[in-house]
Amino acid sequence: MSAREEILARLRAATADVPTGPGARGEVPTIAATSASDVETLDLFVDHVADYRATVIRCSPDQVGAEVAAALARGRAHTVLVPDGLDASWVAAAQTAGLTLRRDAGADGERLSADELDGVDAVVTAARVGIATTGTIVLDHTPDQGRRALTLVPDQHVCVIRADQVVHDVPDAVALLEPSRPLTWISGPSATSDIELDRVEGVHGPRTLDVVVVDPRG
Amino acid sequence: MSGIPVQQTSSTFLGMPSFQRAAREALGDTQQRRNLAHATATIRAKRAQVVGEVEQWEALRVAGAEAKDEALHHLPDYLEQLEASLTDNGAVVHWARDAAEAGRIVIDIARAKDTDEVVKVKSMATQEIELNEALEAAGIAAWETDLAELIVQLGQDRPSHILVPAIHRNRAEIREIFLREMGGVGRAAPEDLSDDPARLAEAARLHLREKFLRAKVAVSGANFAIADTGTLVVVESEGNGRMCLTLPETLISVVGVEKVLPTFADLGTMLQLLPRSSTGERMNPYTSMWSGITPGDGPQEVHVVLLDNGRSHVLADEVGREALRCIRCSACLNVCPVYERAGGHAYGSVYPGPIGAVLNPQLRGASSDVDKSLPYASSLCGACFEACPVRIDIPSLLVHLRTQVVDEASGRSPEAASMKAASWMFRDHRRLEAAQRAATLGSRLIGDRTVRSVPGLGAWTQARDLPTPPPETFRQWWARTHGEDGHTEGDG
Incomplete structure (x- = not known):
């Protein structure tokens, strides 16, 4: 008997007492906190992202380029990665600020090696969903965010998220995401508490996380 | 008994003394007791605060238990569905009856890739099957990349906690280990290394980065495996997980069969329960999800090894199977007055604390000294049940196991x-x-x-x-x- 057949046979024997078939529990319940208003949700999101010692900047749509450039200047970045599908006005702002741009064309075009990525200071991306109760940003690595390695190897990540992308609780985000995409949930900069449970920001992922929240209300 | 084979006790834990004997020795280690008391008190307070923020916590626990029970009670069906979804997504699925078979599968894949090293994401399943030792015997170096696992590996030590495996070490000891050992296996620690946790983390970052950048093969576990979408989920903090899951060309994930969840929507529940119970955070810094292969992004060869190794034996016990709900958060360790004093090593397994006391004798059968003694490694105070995010009634399971141990020995003890x-x-x-x-x-x-x-x-x-x-x-x-x-x- 193959390992597969043997394990499945063991598991069938082990569950022979179960009278029901799969799906016995019925609908998957959605247990989520709710919010009185979008304003309250966005305020909570901003508070919780900041709690992780990420830098949060709220701005109006026409200020995004300037805020991205300012965040890169604070991080003392000289070279910056721009995914293929990034908003042209943000790219222009970084270029005007005198940064060297490195492009990564994604699946079809030329891609940087891991060593080349290691030589880049920062990366700028969009996002897919934000979660207020946890202060989380979710990337689904579509062209405005780039493949997974881009937001991992450089030491600074500047992430731009629109107010209308922020949902209140975890189940709201799960419902919006496309499971066939690779997904990265980011809650603050890389951290460890492995030494005497003292939190240290920055181990292997970006040590600096800047979140630019674009709010049409300004 | 069910006739379904138990897990073979690995050589590391063969001949372990009973919990009570090992605990007596551990109690004499005042440094370890101080480290543990500090660590568990800190994490208990953090957990209590973030769990208190969630109004519907009890409803979440019930939903979490129901999701795991749905999967466990119909495990063959959900595993077949998981296999089909993974295969559709371009992953290769393997099945391993026991530790030796899982080790052989991983070694064969690594050899086919012509590599003599793999980078590893912290994983309880690979610790359980002692994969590092098997790889080493095959001439393949396995680099642990989680900071605490690195401390344990460099110190030639054993983990003592599920979540913070080096909880028994303090910063001065860690500094010593880094200075002494790093140079022998890669980039040495800087000579002026202090015992400041930030400096120690920096040393680990530099030491491991060269390994991440050159590795061809990575080995991970998974926190959840979603049957309907073929998605694997790894929850972590440091980014070492993302490095392993993203940069190498080949990824091998060793997943216990009990990790399956019926649907993607169940993550809406589990990702609220796990981080708050585990590290006491609203959300852990990084969670990665991948569904097989994505062209142009991440590993282009993805293997999943579905591992039994005694789990079917546990599942056959209608009462004891509840222990398979465990999502390895370690909340039960942190609230346990026995664990806080005895530490993790006395449990004689990679699964310490209250959950280890119910899981090990079921996975391995209650025949060895340590496994017979584990159901008694508790005062039955009930704190573990209250803290468990998937409502495993550990005290009742302990009593159930005590009955089994006594029955087995009746008349002869x-x-x-x-x-x-x-x-x-x-x-x-x-x-x-x-x-x-x-x-x-x-x-x-x-x-x-x-x-x-x-x-x-x-x-x-x-x-x-x-x-x-x-x-x-x-x-x-x-x-x-x-x-x-x-x-x-x-x-x-």
């Missing part, structure tokens, strides 16, 4: 023999008086010392100090102070 002797003695007051006279005579020989063990009653007296018998029994004292006529009637 020293407890059973001494109870039989006691009942014979109590039936006749003359026998009792004779026994008491013998005991008080013993006390005059022993003097004022506590009796720590009695020959033939080893197990019973291991965890209980026997008070020195008094020099005079109550009956002797009464006879001496009231005369023989004080003797009452009513013997029977």
